[in-house]
Amino acid sequence: MRSRLPFSPSLAALLALVLGVLISALLFTAVRRLEHDKVDIDFQQQAKVRVAAIQNGIDNSINVLKDVNQLFVAFGTVSREQFQSFAEPLLASNPYIQALNFHRYISAQERPQYEAAMRTRFPGFTIGDISNGAPVPAPHRAQYRVVDYIEPMEGNKAALGIDADSYPFQDAAMQKSVDTGEPSATGLLRLTQERGTQKGFIVLMPVYRPGMPLTDVAARRLAIIGDTAAVFRGGDMIAKSLSADSFMLVSDAKLALNISVYASDDTLGDALIFHQGAPLQLIESSVGLPKWLFYNQPEPYQHLFNVAGQPWHMVVSTPPAWFMNEGSTALWAFIAGLLFSIGGAAYLQTVVDRSRRIQLLVDERTVQLRSVNEDLSADIAARKRTEQELQLRERAIEASANSIIITSAVAPHYLIEYVNPAFERITGYSAEEAIGMDLCFLWNDDADQPGIEEIRATANEEREGHAVLRNYRKDGTLFWSDWYIAPVKDDKGVVSHFIVVQYDITATKRYESELEFQTNRDALTGLANRSLLRDRLSQAVSYAYRYGHPIWVLFVDLDRFKFVNDTLGHQAGDILLTAVSSRLQAAVRDTDTVARMGGDEFVLILPERTDSGLSTHIVQRIMEAIAQPLTIEGHEFFVSCSIGVAVYPADGDTPEELIKHADIAMYRAKEIGRNNFQFYTPAMNERALERLHIEGDLRNALEREEFTLHYQPQVDLRTGEIVGVEALIRWQHPELGMVPPVRFIGLAEENGLIVPIGAWVIRAACLQNKEWQMAGLGHLRMAVNLSARQFAQEDLVESIASSLRAADLAPEYLEIELTESLVMADVDRAIGILRELKALGVQLSIDDFGTGYSSLSYLKRFPIDVLKIDRSFVNDITIDPDDAAIVASIVSLAHSLRLQVIAEGVETEAQLNYLREHDCDQIQGYFFSRPVTAAALTAMLEEGKRLPIEILTL
The missing domain is CATH 3.30.450.20 (PAS domain)
Known part of the structure; x- marks a missing residue:
């Protein structure tokens, strides 16, 4: 009899097929898990980058309020104009800030005086509350927290004078800020100035009375005099943080990110502040299988952070994506394994069928041979299965x-x-x-x-x-x-x-790397920003303290940078700043730090190394590097700078003190004439406070009619007669007395007041000259100095023409004086303006000639009438052969160009004789007369004062 086979061949093939399918399914599951994990890792990385961007953006936004608050800490009393000047660039660079405020505490006793003072500037002003969305006068209270300053005024003027304590939602935040001294945020609120669903919040920071102790909560409450506040548009702030880098707005091609930011405090409305992308959709597992098997959707990423004491949280999610849409290799691995399983099963079935036929043909008695055949079939099947498993693993690794x-x-x-x-x-x-x-x-x-x-x-x-x-x-x-x-x-x-x-x-x-760069670098120049500057300076101070080395902190400010912006625009200004940044970096060592504080201000940290000390040659090298000529849009500029130097540890042992004192020294450098450097001294603090006081009074001096003109005669050396006068402004301060121009002209240049002051000088000088003519005292030439800011104004010629018409003065009796360095800053533009002035009919002169850097090729192109020799050459013409030769050369040069020559600062008879011998046309100086009032000069003209005949005939 034939023996029965131990199992059915078709069943063996089926088992091989099932096993192959199972292995393919396991391989599919493993590969899908790897693919999903990769998607999850990519999602987590992108979510963390965006969380970091928003956190950094919020911190920078809070720092804006800290900078505003620091203005009050640094100066104590801050004027409305100072607050406006300081706030304007901050608002321009942070457009998501609705407003910057200063709230001042006013007692009930102070209210009438305060309202009266404010009405001089804002007619109809009164401290108010908001009732039914409209301002109403505030009822009597013991104390008010009044919106004293607010910027921008446009769109926010209705809030001026409102008692902020009438808003109960600010109470908790204000109390917390006063007690801690730190910024404190309110809950969410709807912004009435905004259309749509924009939500915002307010951050408050206290302002304490200067000099008061702040040792504990009770002391802070006694010292509080007000607070600074910033109103933020929450959604815009977060969107600006995400858009700071282009990659922040672009998700991975396989991940569409949804970003939502919520505030935990939902007492004033919906907690959602910002949302980007489609609404969150979560898929559920089906038929007991994990959802990642067929869909890519990582768990939403959540992050909690603190915004000035208020807890916020952020949720980043991504919509589900069918794995086939992502170019998955898992399905192909499964199909390949399935095909190999079917082929293996078919092959096994063929082998088994052949073995069955052989076994049917072999004698039933050959049991041993049949057994061998059966074992051989089993070995072949096992080997094939092993090969299939190895092939699957190899393909998984290869894929x-x-x-x-x-x-x-x-x-x-x-x-x-x-x-x-x-x-x-x-x-x-x-x-x-x-x-x-x-x-x-x-x-x-x-x-x-x-x-x-x-x-x-x-x-x-x-x-x-x-x-x-x-x-x-x-x-x-x-x-x-x-x-x-x-x-x-x-x-x-x-x-x-x-x-x-x-x-x-x-x-x-x-x-x-890009996020770190944006956090620590200036966007325009690539230099260190304020944050990195403080960090570097803190490290340098720590190192210097340990090893006893000094540190020099240089505060660099470009002279007349606004002239470039006003004449060629901000793009040209950016080109200039970039060029200066490169020159500063090239002028210092690699170990030194160059940072941009903002605008045209730079700070350099120069620590001493063991192999080389610090000297003023370093500062001179920096100034020389900046002073190299620069061509922008076809115009050649000569840029100078003023530098203040503070030295650790003599001038301060903290970064804040060193930067502040270097800044004060820089202003001192500007006061004494620009294009120089000054080391900080304690006396400069007093000058800085005095400067702040003078700057505040200067804004009101013109309308209070505190300015007056003095006149210095200009005498003809041939006749000895007075042929002209120079108008010199003086300020009769009600407390300081007569303030000389050197103490306030520089300030007026910086804050722009020089334009209306200069216009007043021209008009007053023209009226006085006409008055002398009407009195029969001769037809004098009236010389008036023109500042750089005036020279840059668009309507300069029309303004001068208007003054001449108002005085009914012929234009040939007005002489406009310009310094040599002013006309050389932009030669082509200067020539155009001078030609317009010359077409008006006025006389033109170059003041301080010989101290600048003009060349003959430029000088002959200027349509001028007079050269004025600077007093620095006249002082030593009788004792210094070089100065004498220079003066003689200038006189000869001017006459060759058919120009008149006036020598300034003539104080001795010897100086006058030298000038007369070398054919100088006119002089002015103390030898003949100091600058005098209009009444005193009128008396001179009436009595016919002139140079003595014996001097003229020597």
């Missing part, structure tokens, strides 16, 4: 998007034995080039990395490990990678190989 490396476990080189295609794609090395190499060839000569030591320790200790490394492709380009290393053991449990999985994280590192 991996990450680099996979298998190395030997033989020390010390652990040579590479296998790399997958992803390794070739990422590194540029082929498998033939990599196999047999040591792993260290991937980092070239860049062996000083902490991660390399971790890899070596992992290999020596035969354990799992992880490291982040800088690697280099075959073409030499750098890429960052995350390395995960695991040992592989043989059948005896001995480690025979290591498997390395390499993830390319270059994009993440680039995001981190």
Whole structure:
């Protein structure tokens, strides 16, 4: 009889098929899990970058309020104009700020006086409340917290004078801010100035009375005099933070990010502040399978952070994505495994069928042979299954998007034995080039990395490990990678190989680097910003304290930078700032720090090194580097600077003190004539306070008619007669007495008041000259100095013409004086303006000639009438041969160009004789007369005062 087969051949094939399908399903699940994990890692990285951007944006926004508050800390009393000047650039660079306020505490007793003072500026002003959305006069209270300053005034003027204590939602935030001295935020509120659903919040920061102790809560409450506040548009602020870098707004091609920011305090409305993207959709698992098996959707990323005492939280999510839409390799791996399973099962069925036919033909008595055949069939099936499993694993490794490396476990080189295609794609090395190499060839000569030591320790200790490394492709380009290393053991449990999985994280590192740059660098120049400056200076102070080395802090301010902006526009100003930044960096050492404070202000940190000390030659080198000619849009500019120097530890032991004192020294440099440097001295603090006081009074001096003109005669050396006068402004201050121009002209230049003051001088001088003519005292030439800001104004010619018409004065009796450096700042533009003035009919003169840098090629192009020799040459013409030669040359040059010559500062008869001998036309100075009032000069003209005849005939 034939013996029965131990199992049905069709069943064996079916079992092989089922086993292959099961393995394919497991492979599909494993690959899907890896793909989903990669999506999750990418999502977490993008979410963290955006969280960091929003956190940084909020911190910078709060710092704006701190900067405004610091203005009150630094100066104590801040005028409305100072507050406006300080707030304007902050509002321009932070458009999401609705308003910047200063609230002042006013008692019930102070209210009438305060309202009366405010009505002089704002007619109808009264302290008010808001009732039914409209302002009404505030009822009697013991104390008011009044909106005293607010910027911008446009759109916010209705809030001026409102008692902020009438808003109960500010009470908790204000009390907390007073008690802690730190910024404190209110809850969310709807902004009445905004259309739509924009929500905002207010951040308050206290202003304490200067000099009051702030040791505890009670002391702070006694010292409080007001607060500064900023009204933020929450949604715009967060959107600005995300848009600071273009990559913040662009998600990965496979991840569409939804970003929502909420405030926990929902007492004033919906907690949602900002939302970007589609609403969050969460998919549920189906038929007991995990949702990641067929969909890519990481869990939403949530982050809590503090905004001036208020808790906010952020949710970043992404909508579900069907795995087939993401280019998944898992399905292809499953299909390939399924095809191989079907083929294997068919092959097994064929083998079994052939064995059955053989067994049917063989004698039933050959049991042993049949048994061998059966064993052989079983071995073939097992071998095929093993081959299928190995092939599936190999294909999974080959299909991996990450680099996979298998190395030997033989020390010390652990040579590479296998790399997958992803390794070739990422590194540029082929498998033939990599196999047999040591792993260290991937980092070239860049062996000083902490991660390399971790890899070596992992290999020596035969354990799992992880490291982040800088690697280099075959073409030499750098890429960052995350390395995960695991040992592989043989059948005896001995480690025979290591498997390395390499993830390319270059994009993440680039995001981190760009975010760090934006946080610490100035966007225009690339120099360190305020934040990085304070950090660098703090480190330098710590180092200097430890080793006893000094530090020089230089505060650099460009002279007349506004002239470039006013004449050529802000784009030209940006070009100038960029060029100056490059020159500053080239003028100092690599170890020094150059930072931009804002506008045209720079700060340099120069720490002393052990091999070289610090000297004034360094400052001179910096000034010379800046002073090199610069061509912008076809115009040649000569830029100078004023520098203030503070030295650690003599002038302060904190970064704030050093920067503040260097700033004060810089202003002193400007006061004494610009284009120089000054070291800080304690006496400068007093000058700074005096300067602030004078600046405040200067704004009202014109309308209070405190200015007056003095006149210095100009005498003809041939006749001895007075032929002209120079008008010189004086300020009769009600407290300080007669203030000379050197103390307030520079301030007027900086804050723009020089334009209306200069216009007044021209008009008053013309009226006085006409008055002398009407009195029959001769037809004198009236000389008036013109400032750089006046020269840059668009309506200069019309303004002068208007003054001449108002006085009914012929234009030839008015002489406009311009300094040599002013007309040389932009030669082509200066020539155009001078020609317009000349067409008006006025006389033109170059003042302080010889101290600048004009050339003959320019001088002959200027349509001028007079050269005025600077007093610095006249002082020593009788004792210094060089000065004498210069004066004689200037006189000869002027006459060659058919110009008149006036010598300034003539104080002795010897000086006058030298000038007369060398054919100088006119003089002015103390030898003949000091500057005098209009009445005194009238008396001179009436009595016919002139140079003595004996002097003229010597």
